[in-house]
Amino acid sequence: MLSYALRRLVTAVPTLFVIITVAFFMMRLAPGGPFDSDRALPPEIEKNIAAAYDLDKPLFEQYLIYLGRILRGDFGPSLKIRDFSVGELIASGAPASMELGFSAILLALVIGVSLGTLAALRQNSGTDFSVMSVSMVGIAVPNFVMAPLLSLVLGVYLDLLPTSGWGSGELRYKVLPVIALALPQIAYVARLTRGSMVEVLHSNFVRTARAKGLPPRSVIGLHALRNALIPVITTIGLQVGVLLAGAILTETIFSWPGVGKWLVDSISRRDYFVVQGGLLLIAGIIMLVNLIVDVLYGLINPRIRHN
């Protein structure tokens, strides 16, 4: 298992290298530069600024300098947020973003799996039907629609929660964003769980477990659920990208002090190093999560052991 994980990490290196390269040249291809919107400066000062960030060198040389920096763990400076390096920006935003992301995944898994299991156990009943129709709608609602609607109902009409902002990080500021981000995922997980649970409940080993007189709790918890979760875990890995994109929108809507907001701003401000670092970070997270998912997959499903 360990050697498998290590091997996967090694094969991730070329992919990351390509991503760094693509992100670098993609940003430089974009028309306009980081200092275009500032008021006109004397040419010699402009030259000095460009020289300070190595932007006056040939593109390929800049690329090599950037690669060298990355290898030393330096993501470069921010061109627009003065006195901040990309590393510092990530360090300041990442905890809040991770809190948002992990809470949403956790919520999606716990509630989604419970609802899906409940629906599967009472297949074709009223419960099943309502869980499935609500989740059908839930999947169709993007979180930039869900977020304003939630803040309208819970924030404005019922006046239970603040509609945006961070306060000093109290829990009540975090409830709405997390729910808004988690809801589509809850719906997704619930549908998936129900589907695979229904299939598993009809399989022979569950019938055997029931026949040998195991209590329903261990039939479902130990035998059925464990197998029904295999597709769910795989898809969670695939959904991480969707979740991250959703997190960016959610952070923008609720002014959550995470990575998403400044990443979006930096794209249009042509803050080269910030966008490149952000893309690398996000691609890295997605690859890491997929690795974790694959390892978990082996743990949960003994038929697929990685040798």
Add this chain to the structure above:
Amino acid sequence: MTNTSPAAKADTAKLEAESRNATKAQLAEFWYYFAQNKGAVVGLAVFVLLVLMAVFAPLIAPHNPDIQYRDSFLVPPVWEEGGKAAFLLGTDAVGRDILSRLIFGARFSLFIGVVVVTIALTGGIVLGLIAGYVRGAVDTFIMRVMDIILAFPSLLLALVLVAILGPGLINAMIAIALVLQPHFVRLTRAAVLSERSRDYVVAARVAGAGHLRLMFKTILPNCLAPLIVQATLSFSNAILDAAALGFLGMGAQPPTPEWGTMLAEAREFILRAWWVVTFPGLAILITVLAINLVGDGLRDALDPKLKRS
């Protein structure tokens, strides 16, 4: 066959009639399975209504979507206190009729869906066919490029692409199509790989069919079912992504009545006027829901292997 005998002609006619009947039977079978799924039928009905609404928007919409009625800012819907019968769903912050904007917005959303899916599907099929048919280094190259595209969240990549191309609806559509394309490439390639060594393909090759004919006429039609299902899903994804880009100010630019852009413009008025936020949101929801339902029905009807229990 240069000098066709009457008998041969009759044979051809008979064959043609048979193949027409077969197509008819296939359609009937498809509809039988599709109609089994009540949700899919409802979704299809809603979708047809949306298309009609989009096509006949100038006839249906009570107002011009861009006209600002200076005496009617933020008028609530007609059933609320203070509502006016002229503005059924109320007006927005600069006095434009929300219902008319939503009706015209349907044009943009459906247009986005059609264009994006067409680009992504065509590109995906061609690349997937080449990758699966040619194999070797070409295959590896195409698939690695697709893997890299898939390593980014689609919305984020679209955001960066739009930043490079410049904000706007057309660029947003190109970006979204590029981002959705790898799914089609992978699906096509997988289907081609499983089909290319089948007997009927070998037979066609032995009979002297060229590479292009083998790829597009022999193999492709047998790979279509999963592609159609994926195209439906991509249609709703395209609408969602375009709305999200519009919401972030990178898609359609104001005053275009695109639903996501409308939602973004409306956000600051959420405390005073619930209707400016709710109705564009509902429009997106209903459209996406309808298309997803149709997609489910198509999957059941076309692809029995993927059928849900």
